[in-house]
Amino acid sequence: xxxxxxxxxxxxxVLYSILSYVITPVILIVSTPLLLEHLGASKYGIWVxxxxxxxxxxxxxxxxxxxxIKIGSEYEASKDQIGFNQLFRVSFTLSIILAIVVSLxxxxxxxxxxxxxxxxxxxREMMSVTHLVGxxxxxxxxxxxxxxxxxxxxxxDINSKISIAxxxxxxxxxxxxxxxxxxxxxxxxxxxxxxxxxxxFNILVAKYNNPQLVFKLAMRKSTxxxxxxxxxxxxxxxxxxxxxxxxxxxIVGGMLGPAALGYxxxxxxLVAKIHEIPTAASAFLVPKFSALYEHKDVDxxxxxxxxxxxxxxxxxxxxxxxxxxxxxxxxxxxxxxxxAEQHADLFKMLTIAxxxxxxxxxxxxxxxxxxxxxxxxIISLAxxxxxxxxxxLMAPKFGDIGIGLSKLVSIPLVIISIYVIRNKVFxxxxxxxxxxxQINELNVKAQ
Numbered sequence: 001x002x003x004x005x006x007x008x009x010x011x012x013x014v015l016y017s018i019l020s021y022v023i024t025p026v027i028l029i030v031s032t033p034l035l036l037e038h039l040g041a042s043k044y045g046i047w048v049x050x051x052x053x054x055x056x057x058x059x060x061x062x063x064x065x066x067x068x069i070k071i072g073s074e075y076e077a078s079k080d081q082i083g084f085n086q087l088f089r090v091s092f093t094l095s096i097i098l099a100i101v102v103s104l105x106x107x108x109x110x111x112x113x114x115x116x117x118x119x120x121x122x123x124r125e126m127m128s129v130t131h132l133v134g135x136x137x138x139x140x141x142x143x144x145x146x147x148x149x150x151x152x153x154x155x156x157d158i159n160s161k162i163s164i165a166x167x168x169x170x171x172x173x174x175x176x177x178x179x180x181x182x183x184x185x186x187x188x189x190x191x192x193x194x195x196x197x198x199x200x201f202n203i204l205v206a207k208y209n210n211p212q213l214v215f216k217l218a219m220r221k222s223t224x225x226x227x228x229x230x231x232x233x234x235x236x237x238x239x240x241x242x243x244x245x246x247x248x249x250x251i252v253g254g255m256l257g258p259a260a261l262g263y264x265x266x267x268x269x270l271v272a273k274i275h276e277i278p279t280a281a282s283a284f285l286v287p288k289f290s291a292l293y294e295h296k297d298v299d300x301x302x303x304x305x306x307x308x309x310x311x312x313x314x315x316x317x318x319x320x321x322x323x324x325x326x327x328x329x330x331x332x333x334x335x336x337x338x339x340a341e342q343h344a345d346l347f348k349m350l351t352i353a354x355x356x357x358x359x360x361x362x363x364x365x366x367x368x369x370x371x372x373x374x375x376x377x378i379i380s381l382a383x384x385x386x387x388x389x390x391x392x393l394m395a396p397k398f399g400d401i402g403i404g405l406s407k408l409v410s411i412p413l414v415i416i417s418i419y420v421i422r423n424k425v426f427x428x429x430x431x432x433x434x435x436x437x438q439i440n441e442l443n444v445k446a447q
Contacts, residue, residue: 013284016160018277023164031175032266033335038179045261046184050133052249057137060102063235064094065144066286067227070234070368072152073287077294081212088149089218091227095145096217099138106134129185132192139195146202150209154291156284158205162198170194233373240380248403251395263343264403266335271350274319275358278312282361289369301370302426308362320355324348349404357410363417370425376417383413 035044068091075084107130150158173194177186207213248268249261285308292301323330327347331340367376387409394402 012157014281016157017281031171034175035178038182041262048265059239061141063231063238065148066234067231068148069152070230070290071226073290074294076153077291085214086223089216090220090223091145093217095142099141103134103138107131129188132188136192136195139199143199146206149206154284154287166198233377236377240384251391267347267350271354274354278361285365286369289366293370305366312362316355316358323351353404353407360414360417363421366421379413
């Protein structure tokens with residue numbers, strides 16, 4: 001007999017999301033030293049840049065996946081399977097169109113794009129696999145809609161299970177291939193093949209989870225307008241997020257060289273988990289907040305938000321303190337004593353900056369789910385622009401330490417977001433309670 005908590009969807013979403021980000025670092029602990037040893041710092045830096053480039057090009061999805069999850073959760077809340085299917089078909093069609101455009105653009109203009117991110121050596125290695133990079137990005141755009149079909153139903157646990165298996169498999173394969181061939185092109189080709197496999201598997205999972213899902217192409221003006229209405233702001237947020245998360249790597253690689261990027265990326269692989277784990281564990285809150293907002297259930301929005309903030313804060317504080325205090329020991333055991341001696345201060349600085357930014361995760365999801373997506377976009381844009389400006393100015397002068405300092409500019413974003421939640425979203429609840437009280441008084445008088 002299953003325990004009751006296994007049936008709790010929210011708990012499953014959180015547990016499997018956390019598990020997906022606990023298992024991956026275990027693999028990285030083993031794979032990163034091997035990649036550094038067999039690829040060398042420069043080639044490893046190029047491999048990091050390739051993944052960063054794929055992430056940056058991923059913004060070409062125009063926020064399609066997030067828009068589908070947000071709007072789809074509204075149809076799911078009202079049990080409108082017809083509307084859900086229509087939304088899926090239009091989103092699926094758009095994703096295929098975008099995938100083709102991105103793949104062709106990367107293939108045709110890769111020779112102009114790559115020199116912006118790579119030196120002459122990296123560009124030569126990448127030119128032969130440029131079409132694969134575009135293909136990977138295109139496949140991920142389509143896959144975001146496929147996985148969104150069950151994520152809109154608040155089944156983020158399914159996505160986490162798939163991510164766990166995929167990350168385990170690819171990490172092992174990439175490490176093995178790096179040791180065997182020491183060739184970046186082999187790694188890119190393997191990433192392309194694994195992305196195809198992931199898409200096909202996701203199609204089977206989506207159909208199993210929702211047998212009524214219809215995989216047919218369609219285009220409908222009213223549905224398209226809904227997608228664009230939300231998607232345009234979600235897309236801007238994706239651009240901001242991609243630039244914010246990848247600009248540091250691009251600037252370090254461009255100004256300080258691939259070797260410095262390799263050292264910086266090693267530290268960020270662990271430190272980033274302080275932000276990534278609560279981000280992944282809380283991602284299901286967007287459709288949850290959206291569904292609650294669709295029913296005007298602001299009391300539950302307040303309750304869910306408060307509990308999520310409490311749990312997230314406990315995690316961030318404890319993990320941040322742990323990483324900061326034990327930075328030399330962590331790096332020494334993981335990479336080596338020489339590496340720890342040279343880069344422990346960088347690790348500590350990145351821990352502080354990442355921990356501060358992680359406090360904005362829950363407010364960010366809450367604002368997106370309750371209709372404040374435009375406000376979220378404006379605040380994120382202002383913060384990212386300031387961060388990149390500081391990054392560009394401080395990286396040449398202070399090295400990779402300057403990158404950690406530039407990330408502290410996220411503090412105003414966190415404060416403003418929390419303020420808006422408490423004084424706008426929660427204020428709506430107070431207005432609603434006052435209106436309900438007045439209605440109840442009128443009903444009593446009428447009786």
